[in-house]
Amino acid sequence: MNKNLFLKEIRRNSVSLMIWMIVITLLIVVTMSFYRTFLENQSKIVGMLSLIPKGALQFKGISNFNDLMSVLGFYAANNVIYMMVLGSIFSIVLSSNILLKEEYDKTAEYLLTRPVTRSEIFISKLAVLSINVFILNLVTALAGFICMELVMKTPFSIGAFLILSIYTLLLNILFGAIGLFLSTLIKRAKPITTFSIGLVLIFYFIYTLSKITEGAAKMGYLSPFRFASVDATNPAYTIDLWHLAYFIGISLFLTGLSYRLYKRKDIYT
Amino acid sequence: MNGPIIDITDLSKFYGKARGIEHINLEIGEGEIFGFIGPNGAGKSTTIRILMNMIFPTGGSARIMGMDVIRDTKKIKTQVGYIPSDASAYSSMDVHEFLSYCIRFYQIQNGEQRISDLSELFELDLNRQIADLSLGNRKKVSIVQSLLHNPKLLILDEPTTGLDPLMQSVFFDLLRSENKNGMTIFFSSHILSEVQMLCKRVAIIKEGKIIQLEDIDNMRKKQLKKVSVELADHVNIKSFSIHGIENVITGPGNMLSFMYSGNINDLVGFLSGKEIINLMIEEPSLDEIFLHYYRS
Structure with a gap:
């Protein structure tokens, strides 16, 4: 790893990380502030929710209405899915640009002509990406935890909360790996931000569709969101080892593939 | 160091079926100022990018200071400075931040002093944002960053684009002085006059192939000129047949234009026997030079 490059990249991405952390934290705070009001009006809300198809509730991690009444169920239904989608967008945007930006900004000509190998560049940038994704997940999970502590009426399972947070992190890491891979496939440097965001949204749409449409249930397996369970109020909620292997294996x-491609990539500016 | 500082053997680069460069062979000795000249798209930047390990060759090999440009790229780059043709840099940084970032890649004791000296020479404002700089000033930043670590070899790809004549002169003086101190310079350009001004030897590249490798002194002796002459009387083209005249074309009226590569005094002597209305002797364009080399 090259320390000089690593520190420069950390500085360059710090503002963007800060903005994403603030936005997601604010969303969590605002959503969780409605929890008490939600409890006070539960009979009306349950009546409203009974009109929604069961599948549509399930995809938000709501197996039954009582799930929503627990603070963790409320958090999982209203926040985690956004943390997963927004965190994945952050992750894929950062990863698809971290190498490619040097090419389309034409700064690769300065970087690649320094005494630094492609391996060092890749590892330094991968370290920056990992740290950014980890910090975003840590801060937003911490914000969620504090909010739940502040608004809860009955204690919640910290174990389940941690599993939920780990699934979010794994999903974000997977999208980070997808972004990195896509960027090494691009031959002539151009930004792929819009495409990357679109990809996350398409995967989320496929997952949503598979949950609310019985006929499309199998299609859900195409989406990484399918493997990040948000059913936190289920007493049997745990990390599925196959899902863990899926996330870690694909990431x-x-x-690894991106590393090999980048080492032999023709870089034009 | 024994042997050439740059040693290119049978180097080729194809982009699918499209040609980049084909079977290039080149040796550049230590301490040379070597010109690499050709029109846009000829393969100059492709060759340089392979030397700098930005792209990979499809055939052949290249060595710098005896080291392979792919395998030993890191070691090579500690001793090579490079000025890219495009002077883009990290726009979010200011000049000082960028130069400090560049210098931290090397083990240099007096880095800040070096930044200060070179910036002063090129009248660079270190506090300005790179995004706010003009093309000329960005080029100066590019020149300064290439020299910060006192490289043994300097590779320049169209280095004067955007520089005003005064700064060009400062830059050329600096190159001559660094060359006297032992720096080898590989100067790629499409401007023949600046290559002639600086280089001792030159390779002409066209359509991916080196078509001529020559000493600048020999080139000067040939001194290819483009001559346009308007005569008072009609003249027979066949009578324009002194040694060195090529490609005679007639124009409107009694206009004649041709390429001349002989002694200019002979030409003036030849023309003095005719009544001339107008005479223009100018530097030929690169294409005209290439045509000349192709024919010869």
């Missing part, structure tokens, strides 16, 4: 495979 490692795509990162």
Whole structure:
């Protein structure tokens, strides 16, 4: 790893990380501030929710209406899915640009002509990406935890909360690996931000569709969101080892492939 | 160091079926100022990008200071400075921040002093944002960053684009002085006059192939000129047949234009026997030079 490059990248991405952390934290705070009001009006809300198809509630991690009444169920239904989508967008935007930006900004000609190998560049940038994704997840999970502590009426399972947070992190890491891989496939440098965001939204749409439409249930397996369970109020809620292997396996495979491609990539500016 | 500082053997680069460069062979000795000249798209930047390990060759090999440009790229780059043709840099940084970032890649004791000296020479304002700089000033930043670590070899890809004549002169003086101190310079350009001004030897590249490798002194002796002459009387083209005249074309009226590569005194002597209304002797364009080399 090259320390000089690493520190420059950390500085360059700090503002963007800060903005994303503030936005997601604010969303969590605002949503969780409605929890008490929600409890006070539960009979009306349950009546309203009974009109919504069961599948549509399930995809938000609501197996039954009582789930929503627990603070963790409310948090999982209203926040985690946004943390997963927004966190994944942050992750894929950062990863798809972290190498490619040097090419389309034409700064690769300065970077690649320094005494630094492609491996060092890749590892330094991967470290920056990992740290950014980890910090975003840590801060937003911490914000969620504090909010739940402040508004809860009955205690919640910290274990389930941690599993939920780990799934969010794994999903974000996977999208980070997808972004990195896509950026190494691009031959002539151009930004792929819009495409990357679109990809996250398409995967989320596929997941949503598979949850609310019985006929499309199998299609859900195409989406990484399918493997990040948000059913936190289920007493049997745990980390599925196959899902863990899916996230870690694909992330490692795509990162390794990106590394190999980047080492032999023709870089034009 | 024994042997050439740059040693290119049978180097080729194809982009699918499209040609980049084809079977280039080149040796540049230590301490040379070597010109690499050709029109846009000829393969100059492709060759340089392979040397700098930005792209990979499809055939052949290249060595710098005896080291392979792919395998030993990191070691090579500690001793090579590079000025890209495009002077883009990190726009969010100011000049000082960028130069400090560049210098931290090297083990240099007096880095700040070096930044200060070179910036002063090129009248660079270190506090300005790179995004706010003009093309000329960005080029100066590019020149300064290439020299910060006192490289043994300097590779320049169209380095004067955007520089005003005064700064060009400062830059050329600096290059001559660094060359006297032992720096080898590989100067790629499409402007023949600046290559002639600075270089001792030159390679002409066209359509991916080196078509001529020559000493600048020999080139000067040939001194290819483009001559346009308007005569008072009609003249027979066949009578324009002194040694060195090529490609005679007739124009409107009694206008004649041709390429001349002989002694200019002979030409003036030849023309003095005719009644001339107008005479213009100018530097030929690169294409005209290439045509000349192709024919010869």
